[in-house]
Amino acid sequence: MPPIGIAKSTLRIGRATHTAAEGDTLVAIHSYPPKIDQKARLERVELKLKVAAAAIGLLTAIATTLGVAVGLFAKRNDAASQQVDTSRQQVQVLESQNASLKKRVAELESASPTRPSTTPSPTYSAAYQRQHLRAETPGCVDNGNFTTGIDFDEPRADAASDRTDVRLSGCNPGSLNSSLTQAAVPSVDATPADCLEQVRTQPVHLPIAAAKGLVLCFITDSKTAASQGVKQKIVFMSLDSVTAQGDRGVFDLTLTAWNVP
Known part of the structure; x- marks a missing residue:
């Protein structure tokens, strides 16, 4: 121009x-006003919106993850707390049971008779001490009609019928039978007084199945002893072993006897 x-x-x-x-x-x-590129402007705005949206999504994901982690931690913490509570309850139950057992043991110890002693009462004299016998039952073929006898006076296995104090019969492994007064005691080292107390309070009646560790005490009959010219006795018999040989029962016995004054 x-x-x-x-x-x-x-x-x-x-x-x-x-x-x-x-x-x-x-x-x-x-x-002239500057020419504005609307497309580029829109693209920049769109990019900013995308970045913002991505940031929001990332923050949301982080928040969700944290929420899940917190939830898991809370659940595990609750589970751990429950386990601790359960363990405490179990400990309390065991302590209670232990206290009950201790109380029961104390009651039994206070109520039980004097511990068996190897020293006899002065009123009883030793007839014999720890005599070992081995006896066999007749087996199954006799159906219990035949017996093997134990004599307490000598003592002797396979005793004659008129000298028999305890009879062994049957099989697998067999049983014991006697008409004498009898009771179970802790060991053959129990005293005559222990036997008399057990007979008074807890007598047993045969026949009884033979079993290893069984200990019985017997009081022989005074009239029979007098007729045979021997003293009445208190006899302790222990079954040290019980085995089977074929259909026969084999018993290893230990006997201790005291003469009744």
């Missing part, structure tokens, strides 16, 4: 005032 000649006039540009003389040349100044 060619310069334009103007007459004298006043031109205000911003706050400044310029006086143009006649004949001055005015050059036209064109001002």
Whole structure:
């Protein structure tokens, strides 16, 4: 565009005032607004939104993970607390049972007779001490009609019928039978007084199945002893072993006897 000649006039540009003389040349100044790339702007906005959305998603995932972790921790903590409570309850139950057992043991110890002693009462004299016998039952073929006898006076296995105090019969492994007064005692080292007390309070009645560790005490008959010219006795018999040989029972016995005054 060619310069334009103007007459004298006043031109205000911003706050400044310029006086143009006649004949001055005015050059036209064109001002155009910058061209904006709308597509790029939209892409930037869209990118920012995507970044924001991704950040929000990441934060949400982190929050969810933390929530799950906290939940698991709480559950495990609750489970651990329950286990601790259960263990404490079990300990309390065991302590209670232990206390009950101790109390029961104390009661039994206070109520039980004096511990067996190897020293006999002064009123009883030793007839024999720890005599070992081996006896066999007749076996199954006799159906219990035949017996093997034990004599307490001598003592003797396979005794004659008129001298028999205990009879062994049957098989697998067999049983014991006697008409004498009898009771179970802790060992052959029990005293005559222990036997008399057990006979008074807890007598047993044969026949009884033979078993290893069984200990019995017997009081022989005073009239039979007198008729045979021997003293009445208190006899302790222990079954040290019980085995089977074929259909026969084999008993290893230990006998201790005291003469009744």
